[in-house]
Amino acid sequence: MSARPSLVLAGDMHRRLQAHLFPGDGAEAAAILLCTRLMLGEPKLLVKDVLLVPLEACARSPDQLDWPGEFIEEALDRADQGDLSLVLLHSHPGGLYRFSAADDASDRLVMPSLFMARSHDQAPTFHGSAIMVPGGAIRARLYDERLASTPIALVAVYGDDICFYWNADTHPRNRPMAFSGAMRKELGGLRFALIGASGTGSIVGQQLARMGAGDITPIDYDRIHARNLNRILGSTTKDAQVEELKVSVLARDFATFASDVRVHPMPQSISTREAVLAVARADIVFCCVDSDEGRSLCDRMGEAFLQPLFDVGVVIPVRTTATGGKAILDINGRIDYVQPGGSSLADRGVYSPESLAAEYLARTDPEAFARRVKEGYMPGSIEQAPSVITLNMRAASACVQEFVARTYPYRLDGNRNHARTSFSLAAGEEESLSEDAFSSEPKVLFATGLGRPLLGLPALEAQR
Numbered sequence: 001m002s003a004r005p006s007l008v009l010a011g012d013m014h015r016r017l018q019a020h021l022f023p024g025d026g027a028e029a030a031a032i033l034l035c036t037r038l039m040l041g042e043p044k045l046l047v048k049d050v051l052l053v054p055l056e057a058c059a060r061s062p063d064q065l066d067w068p069g070e071f072i073e074e075a076l077d078r079a080d081q082g083d084l085s086l087v088l089l090h091s092h093p094g095g096l097y098r099f100s101a102a103d104d105a106s107d108r109l110v111m112p113s114l115f116m117a118r119s120h121d122q123a124p125t126f127h128g129s130a131i132m133v134p135g136g137a138i139r140a141r142l143y144d145e146r147l148a149s150t151p152i153a154l155v156a157v158y159g160d161d162i163c164f165y166w167n168a169d170t171h172p173r174n175r176p177m178a179f180s181g182a183m184r185k186e187l188g189g190l191r192f193a194l195i196g197a198s199g200t201g202s203i204v205g206q207q208l209a210r211m212g213a214g215d216i217t218p219i220d221y222d223r224i225h226a227r228n229l230n231r232i233l234g235s236t237t238k239d240a241q242v243e244e245l246k247v248s249v250l251a252r253d254f255a256t257f258a259s260d261v262r263v264h265p266m267p268q269s270i271s272t273r274e275a276v277l278a279v280a281r282a283d284i285v286f287c288c289v290d291s292d293e294g295r296s297l298c299d300r301m302g303e304a305f306l307q308p309l310f311d312v313g314v315v316i317p318v319r320t321t322a323t324g325g326k327a328i329l330d331i332n333g334r335i336d337y338v339q340p341g342g343s344s345l346a347d348r349g350v351y352s353p354e355s356l357a358a359e360y361l362a363r364t365d366p367e368a369f370a371r372r373v374k375e376g377y378m379p380g381s382i383e384q385a386p387s388v389i390t391l392n393m394r395a396a397s398a399c400v401q402e403f404v405a406r407t408y409p410y411r412l413d414g415n416r417n418h419a420r421t422s423f424s425l426a427a428g429e430e431e432s433l434s435e436d437a438f439s440s441e442p443k444v445l446f447a448t449g450l451g452r453p454l455l456g457l458p459a460l461e462a463q464r
Contacts, residue, residue, distance in 0.1 A: 008155075018136045043126055048082070062094060083125070125145070164186065178408035183404075195279070206233050218265055219270055228240070273454065284307070299346055311336045312398070343440040347441055402418070
């Protein structure tokens with residue numbers, strides 16, 4: 001994957017910062033970002049918490065800011081407890097989207113003290129400085145322990161809208177328009193993780209590659225069989241004969257029409273440490289699995305790595321007729337967008353502890369699972385219809401379009417009202433639910449990065 005330093009914020013945290021840094025009086029203000037370091041090649045800083053420097057404690061003007069060192073000391077104490085990096089952020093109310101000479105002088109004075117305050121037994125770290133301009137765009141830079149600075153190539157904000165602020169962009173307010181060449185160019189600089197490369201996953205991957213995605217990591221341990229040929233794009237009878245890996249089929253197919261896309265096939269289960277680390281490098285995650293365990297891991301990764309998650313699911317419930325045959329009750333699709341710090345798939349009831357236990361039982365003791373289904377303690381599996389590519393196309397397209405709508409907004413009623421979109425083909429209906437419709441449990445893994453145990457799961461740590 002291409003290397004570039006990045007800084008990632010949850011949308012709610014970005015809103016808090018924007019409200020504090022631009023209180024309406026036209027003067028500069030300051031905050032300190034406390035960041036987990038995700039070190040996989042170039043550093044990715046995940047904003048875990050913020051310290052808002054009180055306005056009344058500062059000497060503020062439209063182009064100058066002085067604030068007491070006690071707040072840096074407080075931030076250093078908190079950072080030392082979790083081995084966090086600090087990014088000193090202040091506003092430029094006048095809209096100057098670059099570091100001024102005064103900013104450079106301030107960094108030369110303050111940055112050495114940040115590194116001197118660290119414990120000698122801690123691993124090498126980075127600290128940084130950043131500016132925010134009206135509208136919320138952020139430009140940032142990192143310093144290493146030699147005080148050499150590096151621009152942060154990308155600042156990403158994941159909330160109701162998805163915002164990318166590139167260091168090379170001199171006009172941050174001019175976000176690309178949906179479906180434009182500018183959109184395609186930006187997609188070429190982003191990294192996507194595609195978890196699941198089968199029915200919906202192959203279609204999502206095709207759309208991303210054709211739209212211009214620059215970097216795609218498809219993750220799936222499974223192989224092509226004859227039963228897959230009617231719903232996995234790009235698969236052939238020869239693939240089924242040799243049982244080719246699904247991710248290899250995707251990579252081969254992408255190369256036939258998108259020679260510039262970087263594809264990193266990962267023939268692993270998402271429950272492996274190697275796959276989790278591959279996902280950690282991504283900017284955007286698409287979940288196209290049919291297991292609750294897979295969705296549970298996606299929830300954990302989105303929370304720990306501050307990644308936006310797009311999850312797609314389809315189901316065709318059936319009933320038994322009076323003559324003993326089968327009849328379709330409905331044909332349903334569901335697309336969930338999960339933003340860091342927001343309601344998770346678990347919060348929304350997509351899976352539960354009971355359904356996770358059922359899957360575990362199905363893997364370890366199929367006979368006991370069958371008995372419990374018969375006794376009515378848990379729902380049984382519905383026989384999967386083989387010719388479902390039209391349904392998969394409908395759902396996969398809606399999933400990718402949800403990403404487009406979030407990143408290049410065009411909805412008249414805004415994106416917050418579309419945390420979940422579901423459709424019924426039998427009823428000819430589509431409905432959306434707002435993020436506010438779901439309650440959210442505390443996020444204990446929020447911005448923990450690669451902290452041990454990885455994703456809070458000892459089983460992943462045992463794979464080291």
